[in-house]
Amino acid sequence: MWPCKRTMVVFVVLLSAIISTVTINKVPYDQFKHLMNNSMVEQLFHEEPCACMEKCLAASDDEWFTEHFRQDVPPLLSLNNSVLPDNIYAWWQSLQSTKSKASYSKVIQQLFSVIPGEGHYRDAGPSRCRTCAVVGNSGNLVGSFYGPLIDSHDFVMRMNKAPVEGYEKDVGSRTTHRIIYPESAVHLDNTTHLVLLPFKTLDIQWVTSALTDGTIKRTRFKVIDKLKANKDKVMVIHPGFMHYVHTKWLNIKSRRSYPSTGFLVLMFALHICDEVNVFGFGANSKGTWDHYFEKMPKSFKRTGKHSGGIERQTILKLQERQLINIYTGW
Structure with missing residues (x-):
């Protein structure tokens, strides 16, 4: 070679x-x-782990990182890896307010009759240098002029309903991956990957329905029943990956707690990218937690069932060890 x-x-x-x-x-x-x-x-002639000039995340020899990072855990569901071990299935079911009566295996069969069932992004190697921007929704993006820098990445990952139009100078104009759950879904163009975070079996049923007949119109509350998105670019985060992030990276014992969307997206990026840069996480320079596109109530900082403090410490540790770069906007 x-x-x-x-x-x-x-x-x-x-x-x-x-x-x-x-x-x-x-x-x-x-x-x-x-x-x-x-x-x-x-x-x-010795093969490098990746083609990046500065770092190759998956090949990092940082002791703390290697204790947490498991390259063998698939971040995305496929036909070949969809069977869940009993302990992971039990944990995933514990997140759901009501237990689903649907057969998980049938739900998966229906899903992959609509979207591609092959594995994705398991292509790390000496010829790949994939740069990824993980773009959060923090108000610290306002006035940052990070737009061109964000757009320069191979992958630009955005979350939930965060808008781009009208904010391009600070947040960029490109979106390669939009990570959502049913209640935060938005219509997408044909070039953007929809990446579903399935917190419940009904979420997987919803994406199948939303891309076909639109029979599911409500999950926790009313949702988009007929979604505009490219079926060939739809992916689903693996429940086993969510469990791995919960137990290995956050070391949380509570069964009812689970990682936040932002943290899961960052972990997803760590597993499919060679270089990761983070934008729009945390408070702004005044310590407020507004979104760049809207003001938030003072109670917004409360993290609910997410372990926000542990997540923040972990993200800062990744930066301190020069495994990621965090752009704070100030």
Whole structure:
């Protein structure tokens, strides 16, 4: 297998230098062979974990990171990985206010009769450098002028109903992935991936319905029954991935608590990207928790069933260890 382009460029430069040395200084053939067998040359053909110049997240040797990060946990559901172990299924069911009477296996069969069932983004390797912007909804984006920087990433992930139009200079204009649950859904264009966060079995039933006959019109409350979205670009976060984030990254024992949407999206990005930059998380410079597109009540900082303090500490630790970059806008 050929090394990545960066390695090839460096090799060509070094080889040219060696040949010039041999030609100009008339180095004997035996010495030339020694140069060509030099470990520096051999190292150039050693495959890098990714093609990024600065970091490759999945290949990080940071001890704390490797204790938490599990590359074998699939972030997205597919036909081949949809069976849930009993403990994960029990945890996922515990999040639901009412137990579903629907057969999980039938729900999955119906889902993948509508959307693609193959695995996604399991393509990490020496030729890939995927940069991702995780864009939250914080008011600290106002006046940031981060728009062009956000748009420069390969993937731009946004959450729920966060608007783009009218805010482009601060939040960018591109959206490659929109992560939603039924109650936060919005219509999408044909180029954007809809990524469903399924907090209950009914959520998976809803996305199947919303892309077909629209029979489900209410979950916790009224939802979009007929959703405009590209069926071929719809994905579903794996309940097992949600459980892994809950237990491995947050180390939460409570069965009724679960990770926030923002934290789950960040973890999703860590698993499918080589470089991750975070925008629009946290309070603004005045300590308020408004969205960039709306004022929020003072009680908004309350995190409900999410462990906001642990999530914040974990995100800050990722930054301190230079595993992600956080742009605060101020």
